[in-house]
Amino acid sequence: MKCGYVAVLGLPNAGKSSLVNRLVGEEVAIVSKRIQTTRNNILGICNGENFQIVFIDTPGIHHSKNKLDRFMMKNVRNAITTADVILYLVDLGKTVSDEEKDYIKMLKGKAEKVIVVLTKSDKKAVADIDSDISISVKENKNLDKLINLIVEKLPTGEAIFDEDEYTDKSIKFLVCEHIRGRLLDILDNEIPHGIAVVCEKLEEKENSVNMDILIILEKERHKGIVIGKGGKNLKDIGISARQYAENLFDKKVNIHLLVKVDENWRNNNIAEYGY
Ligand SMILES: Nc1nc2c(ncn2[C@@H]2O[C@H](COP(=O)(O)OP(=O)(O)OP(=O)(O)O)[C@@H](O)[C@H]2O)c(=O)[nH]1
Ligand SMILES: [Mg+2]
Structure with a gap:
């Protein structure tokens, strides 16, 4: 093959x-x-x-x-x-x-x-x-x-991955990326590339999963934009992320979103955020 x-x-x-x-x-x-x-x-x-x-x-x-x-x-x-x-x-x-x-x-x-x-x-x-x-x-x-x-x-050889695998990335990574993608959609040009999303805690139980996910921003003034009027943006993103995660875990998922400001993280703390 x-x-x-x-x-x-x-x-x-x-x-x-x-x-x-x-x-x-x-x-x-x-x-x-x-x-x-x-x-x-x-x-x-x-x-x-x-x-x-x-x-x-x-x-x-x-x-x-x-x-x-x-x-x-x-x-x-x-x-x-x-x-x-x-x-x-x-x-x-x-x-x-x-x-x-x-x-x-x-x-x-x-x-x-x-x-x-x-x-x-x-x-x-x-x-x-x-x-x-x-x-x-x-x-x-x-x-x-x-x-x-x-x-x-392509060279001839043995399959590298099992047939039912389609990525090397964990569900945790995919869910964080889904959230970053939704933020890019919602925020459009208001906030450039300063967003990182990391999962701080993942607790998988028999019938459900709990995830604490942190959204990192570069400026204090970006917080209000990300959270949205009356928390609307964050709520919409939470719903979308939960549906996406439930599909992958095939279980009920609770997602707790937190927003934090870390100025200049792209020059300092990239490892902390998974890069
Ligand atoms: N018209 C058209 N748009 C496309 C096509 N393929 C991708 N796009 C659009 O091009 C834009 C960029 O697509 P991505 O797949 O994110 O591009 P990328 O090369 O991965 O970008 P980076 O990750 O930023 O390097 C999106 O708006 C896509 O919808 C295509 O065949 N036709
Ligand atoms: Mg790309």
Whole structure:
């Protein structure tokens, strides 16, 4: 059987997580219209009759301004080292800079199996670059072709993961990420990338689960925005997170959300928040 690791790389917002989720068939990584949504490398496993593709969804490639950025870029480098095949995604609707072209050239020099994928082919074409395939996750275009292209390049071997596994991430991680995703949706441009979400306590009983989850913000004034009028935002997020978690645990889940301010955490306390 053909098996291996496939790193999914590209600029922030290129559509990496959307593609991985679609091919895995589960929400393993949160997706948002904002840049730098993904922070950790997330494995998403796609099983076929004669193949197992282990996607590594990565943070978008960007210049580091703080410790969290450096953590994210380290994840990208690790993914390149681990990968058997690299997918480099380019948003068809965006101009490709010379810097990005040089980066792709560098990747091709470094790794043998690089597939350049034009994404969002449903959009008006702007990107001018040589690619191997053009796809649209939104319109489900050429995804089977992409799978075939990947499988062709994978080594032969034993399956790496059991067939019923679809990610390496814990339910705890997925629930925290779900909350961060909901915050990105609700808050839109009001608060940039300063949010972290961590589970401080998880107590699993026979028929129920209790979770204490902490939302970390960078500024005191962000608290009111996150909590919302009369606590509405927090309440909505709590309901959404509970439904999401109950589905994963297959048990009743109680989620207790707490909000805390930690200024400049992205430069100081990244390890404390799981990065
Ligand atoms: N029109 C169109 N939009 C898409 C397509 N695929 C993804 N998107 C949108 O592109 C935006 C970014 O998608 P993500 O999957 O979060 O992008 P990403 O590359 O993982 O971003 P980072 O994690 O920030 O690096 C979201 O608004 C998606 O809905 C597509 O095929 N067509
Ligand atoms: Mg992403």
